[in-house]
Amino acid sequence: MDKNTPTLTVPGTGAKIPAIGLGTFGSDSVDAQAVANAVRYALSIGYRHIDCAAVYQNEKEIGAVLKEAMDAGTVARDQLWITSKLWNDMHGEADIIPAFMRSLEDLKLDYLDLYLIHWPFPNYHPPKCDVSSRSPNARPYIHADFMKVWRKLESLVDAGLVRHIGTSNMTIPKLKLVLRDARIKPAFNEMELHPHFQQPSFVRFVQDSGIIPIGYSPLGSPGRPERDKTTEDTVDMEDPVLVGIARKHGVHPAAICLKWAVANGHIPIPFSASNRNILANLEAVCYDPLLPEEKRLLDGIDRNCRLIKGQVFLWQGAKDWHDLWDENGTITT
Ligand SMILES: NC(=O)c1ccc[n+]([C@@H]2O[C@H](COP(=O)([O-])OP(=O)(O)OC[C@H]3O[C@@H](n4cnc5c(N)ncnc54)[C@H](OP(=O)(O)O)[C@@H]3O)[C@@H](O)[C@H]2O)c1
Secondary structure (H helix, E strand, O other): OOOOOOEEEOOOOOOEEEOOOEEOOOOOOOOHHHHHHHHHHHHHHOOOEEEOOHHHOOHHHHHHHHHHHHHOOOOOHHHOEEEEEEOHHHOOOOOHHHHHHHHHHHOOOOOEEEEEEOOOOOOOOOOOOOOOOOOOOOOOOOHHHHHHHHHHHHHHHHOOOEEEEEEEOOOHHHHHHHHHHOOOOOOEEEEEOEOOEOOHHHHHHHHHOOOEEEEEOOOOOOOOOHHHOOOOOOOHHHOHHHHHHHHHHOOOHHHHHHHHHHHOOOEEOOOOOOHHHHHHHHHHHHOOOOOHHHHHHHHOOOOOOOOOOOHHHOOOOOOOHHHHHOOOOOOOO
């Protein structure tokens, strides 16, 4: 790890996690080998945290790169932080452990640092399906079912196969129930976070609960699939306040998004397939932090603009994507 990379300490275990990770969702445009090449380059310049998921369909290629780096002595296993996620079509009780083992095997590891439940909804939809696609088997959040999945993740911790477990795409009311009923509390919550979508009360709740927020799409996901774009979406990296601060620091606006994330205690996981951007993103969190006044200005540009709305996970009878996010503070069923 670049000796300047900040780390956060996980409250429950004392483990250190690098404060930036490399995202590995190639969207619809970057293929598995190109993502693996990005991981190889990232490891060579000091990244030690890689955010993977079975559904990104590139864990095999990434696993080959991890093995190569460890065999070459570039990195030791205990310096790496590798996350993976259980996909929505694997919530069945008999499916969870095999899905985990498949990720472990593809990544060529004998344990993971973090395993997340990718979304709290069981469903299946084909890769690259249209935004209006609905699975007849999709279900809303059913807490008892979620806890059955969680118990399996707890058993993976007991077995020494994963060091931490966590949630993703949750809401405050859902997480409250999980915190009430979990034997092993979630150590992390992965959530969409960028200057135009700050979720301040959710982040506060997460941090006050001893959970570390991992921020996905930290740059406002400019490369997200076309199907995930709507006319209301705003562009973080074009925000005049943010652009002004970037000019003062002499950096690309992307760097300011990442400095803002770190200043707020999030762990950003930017994706890039460009060596230049991968390096710039690491440097953004290692050097030249924001001044308190700059952080304050950026905290003020929130637009509550959710980009990853999750439309395809809607169940029959649901109104629209707002139903996934419990916006009135109670779980929508
Ligand atoms: N838990 C979940 O449900 C969930 C959901 C979404 C995402 N994620 C995770 O979060 C990661 C990041 O999210 P994301 O991929 O949606 O969006 P993002 O990281 O906000 O944006 C990635 C895009 O920004 C560009 N970029 C990266 N660095 C740049 C720089 N320094 N200057 C200019 N442009 C730059 C990249 O293009 P280049 O390749 O050209 O650099 C890419 O198109 C994913 O890869 C995935 O691991 C998790």
